[in-house]
Amino acid sequence: MxxxxxxxxxxxxxxxxxxxxxxxxxxxxxxxxxxxxxxxxxxxxxxxxxxxxxxxxxxxxxxxxxxxxxxxxxxxxxxxxxxxxxxxxxxxxxxxxxxxxxxxxxxxxxxxxxxxxxxxxxxxxxxxxxxxxxxxxxxxxxxxxxxxxxxxxxxxxxxxxxxxxxxxxxxxxxxxxxxxxxxxxxxxxxxxxxxxxxxxxxxxxxxxxxxxxxxxxxxxxxxxxxxxxxxxxAQFMADRTGPTPAPTGHTAYTAVRGTAEPDTERVLQRDLSPLESDWDLRFALRVAVPDAVLLTGRDDDGVNAWAHDGNRSWAAFTARGDGTVVLYQGGPRRIGDDVMIAWAQWEELGRPDRYDYGITVTPTSQWAWQGSPDGSRWPITQQPAPARS
CATH class of the missing domain: 3.40.50.150 (Vaccinia Virus protein VP39)
Structure with missing residues (x-):
């Protein structure tokens, strides 16, 4: 000792x-x-x-x-x-x-x-x-x-x-x-x-x-x-008796994508750096797209991002170094589009911080809201939550 x-x-x-x-x-x-x-x-x-x-x-x-x-x-x-x-x-x-x-x-x-x-x-x-x-x-x-x-x-x-x-x-x-x-x-x-x-x-x-x-x-x-x-x-352990959490990390993304080629690709005018550092944005995306697992990484061209749903849908955001990003997507769902739509909605709402959100629970439904219980709302369902890395 x-x-x-x-x-x-x-x-x-x-x-x-x-x-x-x-x-x-x-x-x-x-x-x-x-x-x-x-x-x-x-x-x-x-x-x-x-x-x-x-x-x-x-x-x-x-x-x-x-x-x-x-x-x-x-x-x-x-x-x-x-x-x-x-x-x-x-x-x-x-x-x-x-x-x-x-x-x-x-x-x-x-x-x-x-x-x-x-x-x-x-x-x-x-x-x-x-x-x-x-x-x-x-x-x-x-x-x-x-x-x-x-x-x-x-x-x-x-x-x-x-x-x-x-x-x-x-x-x-x-x-x-x-x-x-x-x-x-x-x-x-x-x-x-x-x-x-x-x-x-x-x-x-x-x-x-x-x-x-x-x-x-x-x-x-x-x-x-x-x-x-x-x-x-704050991050906490998941409910042991709930749905199995979706795995995190690039290994999990690779497992979802496999060897598949993208079904679609398009160019975005978007700087991805807020995904790396803005936790109010990350929280808003978590509210609006609860099953999206988001990853970021930086190279000489800027911040890149990857998203998957732990199942079959995936997206890759590849920075090109000129202020644009190429969005590649595959699987039955366009999860990258879901993330971009939620990001735009957050900006339209005035970029609210995490403390401007809340939750309401009733016997038959529950939802997250922004501003007030009667404001913008997103239904809550029992989705697998990303596991703590």
Whole structure:
């Protein structure tokens, strides 16, 4: 074991980094107090996983405590991968800044009953329990191994939280009745209506949407709908029981295209560089074309882009160095045209940022909207979401 790792010092440095980065929510000062009282590292397993550029490799505390601590403490916007299945992450300790933002969005008060969905290692359930009070948080985890680990760590922290093993997607609250808040930690495309029914009128549901952002819904007074705004960008693990996520990366694009020649090609007057750096644009495209997996790359001629739907349709945008792009497309659908139409629509709407979007859920449908629930809207269906790379 490497000597010289000071957990208290690392926690203080992380606290200071959160302060410097403006990540502590001014409207919820309790979040900072809770993270000090219930530190993230108390819920970290002895083995973390680090991406080495090619694969996730184990990082054991007993063999490299300093490396383990670096993985856990160094970035306020970085999750720490705690479980890998089939070469891909399947659980993590979420980034401190994202957790703080989601808990701020939850508007949690003492005495609130909370359903924490996706226990993982138990840290977010612990933070909610610190705020709500003993016996008021129930957490559901589909993986029995993770559930057992969380129970042990929660007990060690002296927190009264019930951890139930099971699939929470579409399920009722364990123990029945209604809760004041739902806090989900895995990404969903569509919100199960059962979750809305599980929350009292005026209560809130905070959840990651489609692996790209998190949303805070408020249940209507009549309980017949829930609506709310996008709160921020973040990537989360996908619902293990949902559709298989579409793979990412150029290997996935190549698998969709195969050896096919393009069915069509045309020249566009379009600079693709915003696709590389403008996350408001990327978010808008995600809303309008939810099954499009977008990739970018730069060469001497500028930014190039590729898109596919994880199935049979593909598009390649090839920069020519003169401000124009050649769009090649193949498959049964013109997915490149879909992306260009959505881009033009975003510009027509005045290039709104991610915080100008929201979601409404009813028993029979749900949709994303821009500006207001009655503004421009896009239907939400249960589509495979791009896997976290």
């Amino acid at each position: 490497t000597e010289g790792v000071d957990p208290a010092g690392r926690r203080a440095a992380l606290d200071a980094a959160m302060e410097e980065g403006g990540a502590w929510p001014a409207g919820s000062p309790w979040v900072r107090e809770a993270m000090a009282a219930v530190p993230r590292d108390a819920f970290a397993p002895e083995r973390l996983w680090r991406w080495d550029g090619r694969a996730y490799v184990p990082l054991d505390r007993g063999a490299d405590e300093r490396g383990w601590a670096d993985e856990l403490f160094d970035g306020i916007h970085d999750a720490a991968v705690t479980q890998v299945d089939g070469g891909l992450p399947s659980s993590s300790l979420s980034a401190p800044a994202v957790v703080a933002d989601m808990l701020d969005s939850l508007r949690l008060e003492p005495g609130h009953r909370v359903w924490d969905i996706g226990t993982g290692q138990g840290w977010t359930a612990a933070l909610a329990a610190w705020r709500s009070g003993p016996g008021l948080v129930v957490s559901t985890e589909v993986d029995e191994h993770l559930a057992a680990f969380a129970r042990q760590r929660l007990a060690a922290a002296g927190l009264d939280v019930e951890v139930v093993t099971g699939n929470a997607t579409g399920a009722e609250v364990p123990g029945g009745g209604q809760v004041d808040r739902i806090h989900a930690t895995y990404a969903l495309e569509a919100v199960p209506w059962a979750w809305v029914e599980a929350v009292r009128p005026g209560g809130r549901i905070v959840y990651p949407w489609g692996l790209l952002g998190h949303v805070a819904l408020t249940v209507a007074d009549d309980g017949k709908s829930a609506t709310g705004w996008v709160q921020g960008l």
